[in-house]
Amino acid sequence: MGLFSKKKSISVQTIRRLPQYLRVLYDWHGYGRELASSTELAQETQVLPIVIKKDLQAIGAPSKMRAGFKIKGTITAIENFLGWDNLNKAFLVGAGHLGAALLGFSGFKNHGLEIVAAFDTHPERVGNEIHGVHVYHTAQLKSVIEEKKLKIAVLTVPGPAAQGITDTLVACGIKAIWNFAPVKLAVPPDVAVQQEDIASGLAELCAQLKSK
Amino acid sequence: MGLFSKKKSISVQTIRRLPQYLRVLYDWHGYGRELASSTELAQETQVLPIVIKKDLQAIGAPSKMRAGFKIKGTITAIENFLGWDNLNKAFLVGAGHLGAALLGFSGFKNHGLEIVAAFDTHPERVGNEIHGVHVYHTAQLKSVIEEKKLKIAVLTVPGPAAQGITDTLVACGIKAIWNFAPVKLAVPPDVAVQQEDIASGLAELCAQLKSK
DNA sequence: GAGATGTAGATATTTTTATATCCATATGAT
DNA sequence: ATCATATGGATATAAAAATATCTACATCTC
Numbered sequence: 001m002g003l004f005s006k007k008k009s010i011s012v013q014t015i016r017r018l019p020q021y022l023r024v025l026y027d028w029h030g031y032g033r034e035l036a037s038s039t040e041l042a043q044e045t046q047v048l049p050i051v052i053k054k055d056l057q058a059i060g061a062p063s064k065m066r067a068g069f070k071i072k073g074t075i076t077a078i079e080n081f082l083g084w085d086n087l088n089k090a091f092l093v094g095a096g097h098l099g100a101a102l103l104g105f106s107g108f109k110n111h112g113l114e115i116v117a118a119f120d121t122h123p124e125r126v127g128n129e130i131h132g133v134h135v136y137h138t139a140q141l142k143s144v145i146e147e148k149k150l151k152i153a154v155l156t157v158p159g160p161a162a163q164g165i166t167d168t169l170v171a172c173g174i175k176a177i178w179n180f181a182p183v184k185l186a187v188p189p190d191v192a193v194q195q196e197d198i199a200s201g202l203a204e205l206c207a208q209l210k211s212k
Numbered sequence: 213m214g215l216f217s218k219k220k221s222i223s224v225q226t227i228r229r230l231p232q233y234l235r236v237l238y239d240w241h242g243y244g245r246e247l248a249s250s251t252e253l254a255q256e257t258q259v260l261p262i263v264i265k266k267d268l269q270a271i272g273a274p275s276k277m278r279a280g281f282k283i284k285g286t287i288t289a290i291e292n293f294l295g296w297d298n299l300n301k302a303f304l305v306g307a308g309h310l311g312a313a314l315l316g317f318s319g320f321k322n323h324g325l326e327i328v329a330a331f332d333t334h335p336e337r338v339g340n341e342i343h344g345v346h347v348y349h350t351a352q353l354k355s356v357i358e359e360k361k362l363k364i365a366v367l368t369v370p371g372p373a374a375q376g377i378t379d380t381l382v383a384c385g386i387k388a389i390w391n392f393a394p395v396k397l398a399v400p401p402d403v404a405v406q407q408e409d410i411a412s413g414l415a416e417l418c419a420q421l422k423s424k
Numbered sequence: 425g426a427g428a429t430g431t432a433g434a435t436a437t438t439t440t441t442a443t444a445t446c447c448a449t450a451t452g453a454t
Numbered sequence: 455a456t457c458a459t460a461t462g463g464a465t466a467t468a469a470a471a472a473t474a475t476c477t478a479c480a481t482c483t484c
Binding site for chain 1 (some may be wrong): 213222224227228229230231232236241256257258293294295296306308309312316319320323324325364372374387388390394396398402404405406409410411413414415416417418419420422423
Binding site (some may be wrong): 011050051054064065066067170190 | 440
């Protein structure tokens, strides 16, 4: 019954819906609106009102009875919960097609992520810039990570190379890896890994298609 | 109690794990192995053995008591369940960074998807080829879809354009849309939409990071 | 051949997540 | 002032998913 006993664990599903709410709330905030009800958010996001209500309650978003949630305060609550209120310095390993596409995606700055370096082994990529980000040789990982104080790794290397790179990253003290390689990474328990598998989404679509 | 009454609905989570099993099974099949136990698959995929057992049972994968699941038969069962045993003709709308990256991803052919056309509105893209795929003007959507008998749409346009394109696709009779734009699409109930939101994954990673 | 072992199969339980229901209340209309 | 109403808040229920437990059995070892 200590000071931290009330820290409720928030469901993964809730976490995954938060960015969706955030986008709509940014939009409305831009128009000067101050309040939004779960019903209105539901129309925009196609999430059930009650789910939205519970999600926002879970992260302690401020609300006004009968009037809805305070847009500004809810934005702050979500950003704060996700740590998107200040930028984390990130880097990308594997500057192929997908890596280059991610480097060109400007939206990350709204999501707490700033990719400030890229790494690759191909001679024709090393030394160049992609969308304004310098590409170092992978051999320089350790020195650049330390020098630039990088915190988050985005992994877009081919599957067979992923675990090897990961071992290096762990050795460099990296605690967060966003993995786009179709391989489950083995890491120590204090390292966070987020696995993105494009095939999972395609499988869902195909399963839907077969059942309709 | 008709002929189709036994059709159990298979969980979304199960569907999302199937491609993961498939990759490992392909690999092992390539080495000539014939049987794999759920325990062995678990080591490779970091999914609990009992989950694997239930997933494979759900899609009717063949097994041998005491020896495990038949690799070849399980591959067939998964491919068949997902409809990945024959290619669906797909097309991509929005040939920007992400679109180009997806066009360059050769793995889709193993996943029942063959992207045979791309569409865009930018003059410098229209008429060119990207990774061997011709880029048509979006105005030609209807005619090319009909001519080439395209079935599945991959949507990689900017958010504000997504719903408009979607309405066109629906009017063209498209029944499956894989949407990478950060917008929930409104479609008739007989159209399957799979939403990919890169921000959801990032949110998960950031939430993990904060709790460690 | 006898027994130990690791497996799929079946069932039961627990946990998580989604959904429904009711209540108190602030707001707006009359 | 009064009343109807839409809302967040709280609680209860249902559904989905994960996890545990037990059984039967084919294979291997001795």
